[in-house]
Amino acid sequence: MSNLSERLAKMPPDLRRATLQDLPTHLAEAANAERLHFLLANFDFIEAKVSELAPQELIEDYNLAKSxxxxxxxxxxxSLRLIQGALRLSSNTLNQDKKQLPEQLLGRLMDSKDYTIQSLTDHALKRKTGIWLRPLVRSLISPHESLLRNLQSGHNQVVNAMVVMPDGQxxxxxxxxxxxxxWDLESGAVLSTLEGHTDWVKAVAITPDGRLAISASRDEWH
Known part of the structure; x- marks a missing residue:
């Protein structure tokens, strides 16, 4: 157990949650780039924040390093972009089972030659104990590939069409x-549900200015 995980473990629950939630922002505001990088590349911090809070809150911490x-x-x-990308791709799995963090990071990053990534995956590997399904090669979609995130927990029937809005977000x-x-692509959250059709919605288009959406349905309304 590292010094960071020991300190977090000794904190009262409320203080630990506040530290996990606010520390990256405090480091960024203080322009402490060295400590911010260390924190966001540290498996103990990543594991603790995923365990205590929603994975999306951790994913958003990496945006601080882009300043x-x-x-x-x-x-x-x-390195931090790759870790963020791996966490974003893993977010749906982690929302269901936070203990899958080591498998997700190993399955997406273990072929990286980057020293920071290798240190992270080595730590993730050592954290697992007992019998588990250990990836021997990268077996999941990596952040190098074109998939950004999976969108789930929205519709309860088949999705027929999707269109990206002009803002790309x-x-x-x-x-x-x-x-x-x-949907918000960064968080994967549903921002709004548009109702009105009484049958399957088969297509959707967006005007170039992004202000209007036009949908086509089997109920014959547009």
Whole structure:
């Protein structure tokens, strides 16, 4: 157990949650790039924050390191982007079972030659005990690939169409549950549900200015 995990374990629950929630922001505001990088690349911190809070809160911490005001070398920024990408791809699994963190990181990052990533995956490997399904090679989609995140827990029927909005940050889906949903790509959250159709929604299009959505349904309304 590292010094960080020991300190976190000794804290009262409320203080531990507050520390996990606020420490990255405090380090970024203090322009403490070295400690921020250490924290966001530290398996103990990652594991503790995933365990105590929602995975999305941890994923958003990595956006702090993107600030041009922080003197973080590009190589280290790249490492943090890869860790963030792996966590984003793993978020649906972690929301269901937070104990799957080591398997998810190993399955997505274990072939990386980056020193920071190797240190992280080595620590994740050592954390697992007992009988478990250990990846021997990278077996899951990595953050190097084009998939950004899986969108789940929205529609309860087949999704027939999706369109990316002009801002590149939101998508709209059309489903057999008679609704359209607007999703935030960064968080994977449903921002809004558009109702009105009485039958399957088969297609959706967005005007170039992003202000209007046009849907096509088997109920013959648009």
């Amino acid at each position: 041009p005001q922080l003197p973080i070398p590009e190589e280290r920024r790249k 939101r998508v709209i889906s059309a489903s057999n549950d008679n609704t359209l949903k607007i």
